[in-house]
Amino acid sequence: MIDALNKPAAAVFVGFFLFVSVLGFIAAHWKRADLDDLHEWGLGGRRFGPWISWFLIGGDLYTAYTVIAVPSVVYAIGAYGFFAIPYTILIYPLLYVVFPKLWSETHKHGYLTAGDYVYGRFNNRWLEGAVAFTGILATMPYIALQLIGMEKVIKALGFSAEGFMGHMPLGIAFLLLALYTYKSGLRAPAMIAFVKDLMIYVVVIAAIIIIPARLGGYGAIFDAAQSVFTEKMVISQGKIVAGIMLTPGQIMPFITLAIGSAMALFMYPHALTGILSASGGKAIRTNAITLPAYSVALVLIALMGYMAHAAGIRTQDPQDAVPQLFLTMFPDWFAGFAFASIAIGALVPAAIMSIGAANTFTRNLWKPLFQPAISTRDEAALAKFTSLLVKVGALFVILFMPTKFALDLQLLGGIWMIQIFPAIVCGLFSRRFNGTGLLAGWSLGMALGTWLSWGATAWTPLTKLFGYANFGIYNGLTALAVNLIVAYCVSRLSPWDQYAHLPGNQKEWL
Amino acid sequence: MKFLIFILGPSLLAIAVPLYNRIEPRLAGFPVFYWYLLLLIPFGSLCLYLYDRGRSDDRRPE
Numbered sequence: 293m294i295d296a297l298n299k300p301a302a303a304v305f306v307g308f309f310l311f312v313s314v315l316g317f318i319a320a321h322w323k324r325a326d327l328d329d330l331h332e333w334g335l336g337g338r339r340f341g342p343w344i345s346w347f348l349i350g351g352d353l354y355t356a357y358t359v360i361a362v363p364s365v366v367y368a369i370g371a372y373g374f375f376a377i378p379y380t381i382l383i384y385p386l387l388y389v390v391f392p393k394l395w396s397e398t399h400k401h402g403y404l405t406a407g408d409y410v411y412g413r414f415n416n417r418w419l420e421g422a423v424a425f426t427g428i429l430a431t432m433p434y435i436a437l438q439l440i441g442m443e444k445v446i447k448a449l450g451f452s453a454e455g456f457m458g459h460m461p462l463g464i465a466f467l468l469l470a471l472y473t474y475k476s477g478l479r480a481p482a483m484i485a486f487v488k489d490l491m492i493y494v495v496v497i498a499a500i501i502i503i504p505a506r507l508g509g510y511g512a513i514f515d516a517a518q519s520v521f522t523e524k525m526v527i528s529q530g531k532i533v534a535g536i537m538l539t540p541g542q543i544m545p546f547i548t549l550a551i552g553s554a555m556a557l558f559m560y561p562h563a564l565t566g567i568l569s570a571s572g573g574k575a576i577r578t579n580a581i582t583l584p585a586y587s588v589a590l591v592l593i594a595l596m597g598y599m600a601h602a603a604g605i606r607t608q609d610p611q612d613a614v615p616q617l618f619l620t621m622f623p624d625w626f627a628g629f630a631f632a633s634i635a636i637g638a639l640v641p642a643a644i645m646s647i648g649a650a651n652t653f654t655r656n657l658w659k660p661l662f663q664p665a666i667s668t669r670d671e672a673a674l675a676k677f678t679s680l681l682v683k684v685g686a687l688f689v690i691l692f693m694p695t696k697f698a699l700d701l702q703l704l705g706g707i708w709m710i711q712i713f714p715a716i717v718c719g720l721f722s723r724r725f726n727g728t729g730l731l732a733g734w735s736l737g738m739a740l741g742t743w744l745s746w747g748a749t750a751w752t753p754l755t756k757l758f759g760y761a762n763f764g765i766y767n768g769l770t771a772l773a774v775n776l777i778v779a780y781c782v783s784r785l786s787p788w789d790q791y792a793h794l795p796g797n798q799k800e801w802l
Numbered sequence: 803m804k805f806l807i808f809i810l811g812p813s814l815l816a817i818a819v820p821l822y823n824r825i826e827p828r829l830a831g832f833p834v835f836y837w838y839l840l841l842l843i844p845f846g847s848l849c850l851y852l853y854d855r856g857r858s859d860d861r862r863p864e
Contacts, residue, residue: 378816511831
């Protein structure tokens with residue numbers, strides 16, 4: 293089982309892992325408050341200033357899965373995988389314009405989740421339920437993918453075992469995570485995020501200095517990648533389209549995926565949890581200005597896909613490309629450090645995601661359906677318990693479900709998430725929508741997005757509109773367009789459903 | 803107007819793919835596609851910063 297274990301790497305890995313676990317438990321005593329209150333457990337009491345928010349939101353957006361998945365797409369097909377970069381450029385103006393406003397609304401009324409806000413704004417329990425359901429549905433596979441990221445690096449350490457034992461390290465890691473999230477709430481990932489980010493930056497800086505120096509510079513890396521892609525295209529007789537530039541057919545999918553993913557991102561419960569825990573609009577705006585530093589790191593991480601080609605790494609599973617690259621290029625102990633940074637990078641978002649999903653479940657599904665008069669203490673206790681369930685659920689997804697299914701669900705998750713965009717954002721800036729209309733739009737958007745993605749053998753996120761070969765559009769955006777039109781029309785046609793509450797001075801931003 | 807330039811400007815540059823989907827001229831070995839995106843990130847951040855500073859003159863209490 294551990295014969296092939298890379299001992300120096302594994303020792304460093306385990307050491308760092310234990311260190312952050314201790315931090316996770318200590319975090320309960322940080323900014324001490326009553327953790328039996330959901331505001332404290334689930335949002336850190338909304339007292340995270342610009343610095344803490346920077347690490348927390350950053351840890352939320354740039355996850356272990358990002359570090360594994362983005363370079364793996366780049367490794368497999370090249371420039372197309374870089375859609376993640378315009379995507380991360382688009383999210384910050386959006387964060388700057390929309391979310392300080394949402395923060396002040398939620399702060400004023402004591403809302404904890406998107407569902408709370410939607411109910412307060414539109415007085416529609418069904419819409420609240422729809423928003424909560426969408427969030428939880430999309431979050432589960434996302435947590436499962438963080439586990440896949442962790443499993444990749446554990447495998448790269450040389451750990452191999454059959455069946456149940458094979459999942460042991462992952463199980464232990466997740467048990468620790470579940471325990472300290474239960475105890476410390478959002479404070480745990482906030483504290484761990486500091487360590488994780490420092491480690492990731494050290495790895496990235498080392499990688500961009502050491503690897504190009506050993507491979508003959510960036511020019512040589514790009515050329516090597518291009519020649520691998522050209523060869524791939526010739527061998528597959530044009531079936532695989534890959535290259536360090538986009539082909540004409542890839543341009544529209546590239547653009548619409550970037551826009552759609554950006555609109556979906558902050559709709560996820562975990563992203564909202566990260567934002568709402570900030571101490572104010574100013575902290576959020578400061579973060580919109582400073583968070584792009586992570587995007588620069590993401591470009592460099594994505595380039596590792598090309599570096600792997602230049603280093604001569606050939607793997608069947610592109611997701612093994614980056615771990616293999618680290619093992620080839622770095623001394624063992626540093627590879628262990630790099631793997632630890634990826635694994636810890638999985639813990640932060642997994643914790644925030646489970647907290648976000650737990651808050652949402654407790655406040656927007658359980659409370660209205662079963663226990664409208666729930667006390668604050670019971671509410672917090674239920675959320676803590678739910679966060680455990682969510683993590684166990686994600687672990688089961690990994691143990692018993694084919695990985696491909698989790699990947700497909702994650703893909704659909706983005707398409708689903710955008711469908712609550714109108715309910716959140718239109719409500720903040722316009723009076724022209726009501727709950728009935730938004731619910732109708734959401735239903736059609738969800739149905740259309742799922743139907744468009746449905747494929748006989750695999751789910752695909754793109755559909756060629758009007759039959760043009762070069763006009764592949766991200767299904768999330770197509771469905772969103774229908775969603776918005778329906779929401780607007782139905783809202784106009786149902787003038788009796790007008791809820792009076794509207795956020796103050798909605799013009800102040802424009 | 804300010805909103806258009808500082809908030810939407812970088813976003814439009816980010817999705818103007820035909821503008822940067824090319825190789826030459828390279829910069830330090832990076833094809834245009836890559837150095838363009840790499841430079842656009844701090845540029846977008848700078849635009850937000852300038853917009854934010856302009857706003858703070860008439861800042862209302864939070």
